[in-house]
Amino acid sequence: MKAIVQDRYGSPDVLELREVGQPVAGENDLLVRVNAAGVDPSVWHLMTGLPYLVRALGYGVRAPKVRIRGTDVAGRVEAVGANVTRFRPGDEVFGTCDGSFAEYACGPEERFAPKPANLTFEQAAAVPISACTALQGLRDQGRVRPGQKVLIIGAGGGVGTFAVQLAKALGAEVTGVCGTAKTDLVRSIGADDVIDYTRDDFADRARRYDLILDTAGNRSLSHLRRALTPGGTLVIIGGEGEGRWFGGTERLFKALMLSPFVSQNLRGLFATQPREDLQLLTELIEAGKVTPVIDRTYSLKEAPDAVRHLRNGHARGKVVITV
Template identity: 45%
Template sequence: METRAAAQEATTMDGTVALNTARTMTAVVQEGQGSADVLQIRQIPVPQLRDDQLLVRVHAASVNAFDYGLVRAGWLVTVFAKLLGRRVRLQGVRGVDLSGTVEAVGRNVTAFRPGDDVMGVGTGSWAEYASATERGLVSKPTNISYVEAAAVGNAGVTALQAVRDHGKVRAGQRVLVYGAGGGVGTFTVQIAKAFGGHVTAVTSTRNIEVVRSLAPDALLDYTRDDITKRPERYDVVFDVAGTRPLGELLRVLAPGGRVVMVGAAKGGAGSLVARLVAGLIRARVLRQPILICTASFRHEDLAVLKDLIESGKVRPAIDRTFSLAEVREAVRYTMDGQGRAKVVITIA
């Protein structure tokens, strides 16, 4: 087996490529469930590659709701994953989003070569090295940093699918983003504007300046401004925060408008399930204009985000960075609801 790599290699019996099998790396391994304390810094072997995989030297990786969901209540994430026909590993190296440099490629990989800078998703990105496939990566735009690039993967794709596929935002439509200060929210504001929407962003006092930097057409502080008492009506309402009663969000719709549920409050598993059930009942039983966005990663969408970033229409918003050794603190910060925009782990 021929593998183009920047490291020594050996072919294993099962067809994988072992890159200098004596090499180890530092990684964050989940050992249990419940709190950030189950995350352990370990020395483990560098991933072995299949013919269709790449090895990425990770420079940065972001923290997503999916990640801390596995830490806090992995059983619930597993249930939802099975309902969606997906598999989830509760133990092992955490992290999905990444940016970095290609270290090695399997012989069937043609889109990238060692030394290329990339961003996207991989397996076990809270580590010095992670494996990925061509479908999970695009070239990193040169106009953003590794830290910014690491924030794009899941949050960016989720926001894009919410705006384009579920919200069907068109030029001139009035759009409300309720919960604009988080990872998905900051992307949603920018993408809706890129699609020509007139965007009103709603967030907390703490997040006002972060959201203001995104240049929404209107900016509201939900602690002072009650959207139900304002005269504006909206063609699309994106419920990212998951904290406002759905009935109130429906009241601010223009005729023919729709509510897109694209996030959930950072509460316990019970509140998440209750919110989803309420949305399903209103949508399917009461026939109310509510759509639930369950994003699915697609390479084509990552490419669209790359184009939007390169054109200057979208730029990832970063709250804080933590080192790999500080990953427990990063997860606690995010799980406790302190995080604004995206929280990123810097690695190399």
């Protein structure tokens, strides 16, 4: 089968389209014929091996342990393991697994759910990581309640576009922060107010927010806290710093250490993609409350270009690879 493979860490130039062996489903696995795969920031981090913390977490010190990139996936079940009970060949599914930038990918049954009936494969592949991250940031760490004022920083990006829609579905009053090119998009997906960060600083406004969701930002904690109510909650999702050892994660660790000593709740998120959350997202999507926003699609051989485009920070919503 064809797959996007890397043998060493580096720029998108290390990603190569090659012929490799087709994976075999284990007893608890699905073998999926991939129709589409989502691109998210973790692809860049695993491709470059940066920050070095990524390597220390078990992804490979000198070279990546998993040589085929990609995690988000949507496709049809090709084969099932002996212990699989919820799926059979031919079922349309979406979820996560290692090595989704390929014609076939394999992963545990528990990491998949039936594809939302009203989505294309490309749309479904955009959902798992980014939508689960937004959901868990709002519901689990943010504990958002109806009527609360919520600020979404990075509202025009992959996680942000889901966060705006989910916060609205959960009854919040939503303000999105994004660049000029994305303001119309953020309004169109339901934001009550939009702040163009190139022209206005949300922290200088009189309004204070009950919950701030900061998606892969680099603003200081003091800056973010200025926009919070005295008992408000800040949830930091990722971070893009320049440090080669820890990247933007230092800000997260500082927030967790500071939180016990201030009235505001400062939290971080390391998201997962459990089947239960995929099923909840499917319900919201099929009810018309959430719709994936896709910026561009690329062919499998164009995967390096897809990663470059995502990394430049200008993607409006999600970037997806079609197979």
